[in-house]
Amino acid sequence: METTPPTEVTVQGFLSDLETTISTIFPKATGIPPRRDSATTTSPRQSVPHPVQADRSYRQQNTSEIESTISTREGETLAQVSFQETTLTVSIFEELKLRYDYAPVQHFLIPRVLDAMRSFGELQSYDFDFTKDGYLIEISIEFPSGLPKVTAVKRVKRLVGAISWTLRALSER
Helix, strand or coil: CCCCCCCHHHHHHHHHHHHHHHHHHCHHHHCCCCCCCCCCCCCHHHCCCCHHHHHHHHHCCCCCEEEEEEECCCCCEEEEEEEECCEEEEEECHHHCCECCCHHHHHHHHHHHHHHHHHCCCCCEEEEEECCCCEEEEEEEECCCCCCHHHHHHHHHHHHHHHHHHHHHHHCC
């Protein structure tokens, strides 16, 4: 396949378009004022929508209820997670016999995650339910009411990640 060298008109047209594009995007860097064509100018009332505005429909979805599971890498289900309004509940399968007093819970989840989030006001309270033998049954976490849904979902995801790591570490013992 043969290519023909560009003509001078083609190169000049390309350079002109390139100069216009660069001066429009970076007017201060090039020192060239952007061209104002009637096709590219907008009146203040016809402003171009900000890219974030197109994504707002995601934020307005019903995110007050989330349900999922926590599993090991091998696919064994460890717990059921549900989030409704302001409460995150992690129901742990009792047959797994995950101990409450082991290090992943006592030295990671409680002080570094839950207590830290509570001290910053990111969560209101938390509670562990366990059997008389010390096996975890359920973790309940209460968030402050009135949180924007997006903020609540981000916190839930962060907590579920920390709880998942903790439960996986417990299941490996």
